[in-house]
Amino acid sequence: MNINLTLFGQMVTFAFFVWFCMKFVWPVIIESMEERQKKIADGLDAADRALRDLELAQNKATDQMKEAKQEAAGIVDQANKRANQIVDEAKVQARTEGDRLKVAAEAEIEQEINRAKEELRTAVAGLALAGAEKVLEASIDDKANRALVDNLAAKL
Amino acid sequence: MAGENPASTTEYIQHHLQNLVYGNHPDTGWGFAHSSQEAIDMGFWAIHVDSMAWSIGLGSLFCWMFLRAAKKAHTGVPAGWLNFVEMIVEFIDGQVKDSFHGRNKMVAPLALTIFVWIFLMNLMDLLPVDLIPSLLALTGVHFQKVVPSTDPNVTLGMALAVFVLMVYYSFKIKGTGFVKELTMHPFNHWAFIPINLFMETVGLLAKPFSLGLRLFGNMYAGEMIFILIATMFAGGAGAGLISGGLHAQLFGEETSALFWLAIFVLVVGVCWLNLKGKVSTGKTVLLCMAFMAIGGGVFALGGGLMQWSWAVFHILVITLQAFIFMVLTVVYLSMAHEDH
Numbered sequence: 001m002n003i004n005l006t007l008f009g010q011m012v013t014f015a016f017f018v019w020f021c022m023k024f025v026w027p028v029i030i031e032s033m034e035e036r037q038k039k040i041a042d043g044l045d046a047a048d049r050a051l052r053d054l055e056l057a058q059n060k061a062t063d064q065m066k067e068a069k070q071e072a073a074g075i076v077d078q079a080n081k082r083a084n085q086i087v088d089e090a091k092v093q094a095r096t097e098g099d100r101l102k103v104a105a106e107a108e109i110e111q112e113i114n115r116a117k118e119e120l121r122t123a124v125a126g127l128a129l130a131g132a133e134k135v136l137e138a139s140i141d142d143k144a145n146r147a148l149v150d151n152l153a154a155k156l
Numbered sequence: 157m158a159g160e161n162p163a164s165t166t167e168y169i170q171h172h173l174q175n176l177v178y179g180n181h182p183d184t185g186w187g188f189a190h191s192s193q194e195a196i197d198m199g200f201w202a203i204h205v206d207s208m209a210w211s212i213g214l215g216s217l218f219c220w221m222f223l224r225a226a227k228k229a230h231t232g233v234p235a236g237w238l239n240f241v242e243m244i245v246e247f248i249d250g251q252v253k254d255s256f257h258g259r260n261k262m263v264a265p266l267a268l269t270i271f272v273w274i275f276l277m278n279l280m281d282l283l284p285v286d287l288i289p290s291l292l293a294l295t296g297v298h299f300q301k302v303v304p305s306t307d308p309n310v311t312l313g314m315a316l317a318v319f320v321l322m323v324y325y326s327f328k329i330k331g332t333g334f335v336k337e338l339t340m341h342p343f344n345h346w347a348f349i350p351i352n353l354f355m356e357t358v359g360l361l362a363k364p365f366s367l368g369l370r371l372f373g374n375m376y377a378g379e380m381i382f383i384l385i386a387t388m389f390a391g392g393a394g395a396g397l398i399s400g401g402l403h404a405q406l407f408g409e410e411t412s413a414l415f416w417l418a419i420f421v422l423v424v425g426v427c428w429l430n431l432k433g434k435v436s437t438g439k440t441v442l443l444c445m446a447f448m449a450i451g452g453g454v455f456a457l458g459g460g461l462m463q464w465s466w467a468v469f470h471i472l473v474i475t476l477q478a479f480i481f482m483v484l485t486v487v488y489l490s491m492a493h494e495d496h
Contacts, residue, residue: 002196003309004179006204010211010313011320017215018262018269025222026265029245032229039231 125153165387172285172383175204175307176299190298204307211304214276218269244272248482256486258329258493263486266321270314271482274371277305278474281378282467285386290413305375305477308368315368318485322363325492363488367481374477378470385466388459389452401453419451 129149170192177195179202180186188205189195195202225241234242248271252264280303289300304310326334338356339349403415423444430440449457 003312004177004198004200004202004204006207006307006309007313007316009203009208010310011317013208013212013215014269014273014314014317017219017273018266020219021222021269022262022265025219025226026245026268028226029222029229029242030249030264032231033242033246036231036234 121153125149128152168387169380169383171299172289173301173380174299175301176206176297177202178205179203188298204301204309206300206302207304207307207310210280210302211273211277211310214280214304215269215273218272218276222268222272244268251483252486255483256490256493258490260325260489260493262321263489266489267482267486270485271478274305274314274481275475275478277303277310278375278478280304281306281375281382281470281474284463285379285382303375303379305371306379308372311372311375312365312368314481315364315371318367318488319364322360322488322492325489329493363484367484367488371477371481374473378466378473381466382463382470385459385463388455388462398453401449401451401456403452403456415451419447422447 129145132145132149174192174195177189177198178187179189179195179198181189181194181198183197184194189198189202221237222241225238228238245268248268249264252267256263283302288302292300301307326337330337338360339352341352341356342348343352403412406412407415426435426440426443426447429435430437435443445457445460448460452459
């Protein structure tokens, strides 16, 4: 219980341990802790930023999707319009072609009719001549009558 | 008990409160003191070998454990021991930042050293009071106090070291302002200088003394109560089956270490079985108490219960005292750094 040299011994020991702690223990641990703190703070920041980026990207994606949809709708509309146009054009073309074909056919028919008429006329003239020959039973000058009959046939 | 089996309780207690002293005795020369009187005769130039050995040992333990953590320190996820050390370091750092506003790289490590070291020294109080002294007595060492903080030399030594720092930083930071503080403080007039000086000096000196004596007083009282409780175990010796238990029946006045070792093994065994889940907790407590009562009688049972409850309470005391010493040191140093 008496005070003795232990007092100074303890003071020296104390000083030594404080020095040791100050030199080898405290700075190392505190430094690593602070560094980790910074790292964690940075990490949290990065996470926040990433979250914000994600939100932005999602918004952007949504916008782009909307745009794309609109574009697609526009394209479909245009295509429909164009298709209608093409159909209309085709109709008009078909009609004109049809008309043209009709005209040509009509002209051909006219020609056919005329040719048939011509043939008919020739045939009628022959038949008339043959009939008249039979009726007359006489030899009529073919050359003189031919002009007459042809004339008649032309009148048909 | 404690080697020589002291006849009376007073002797037993005194024996426990005597340090192992090495010094120069006027009659016998250099050597260990063999009695309290010899230790007193050695005067100032003697040293408490046990206090120094335990405090240096515990301080080295602190340095080694924390150095191990510092070597492993990294910025990744901390685990195990490093985690624990960082918890303490962060706690101390927070305390220092709260109460110390100057700029000094030494205060935080100082606070850490004080807190952990004093805590470890106080922790020795929880060891059974006879365990280490009895074992050392077998090797011929007659006195042993294992709790360094129950030695006023130890606590006052630390307090004086803090005091030296206080005075040093007061002069370093305030310079002549410190002298002015001492001489002109309560009454700002030259005629009051002697009175001021007296009052301020008393105030200044009261700081390290209260710091050292508070820790010493608390730990000494706690140790004393442990010792008093320990005498309970001997109280029933030779006092019949009820108060002395089987031990008194078998050995009478004698103390048998082997008998108590057997009781110890039984108690530890029951606790171990409880941890393994084979015995319920209620049964464990009852069985332990039964072993104590049968082995040592009602005195041993009472002593066991009191020791247990005082130890639980003491865990709070040792932590609190270490904390108070640390905080007050930081506060005093902070005052030394404050320039008015």
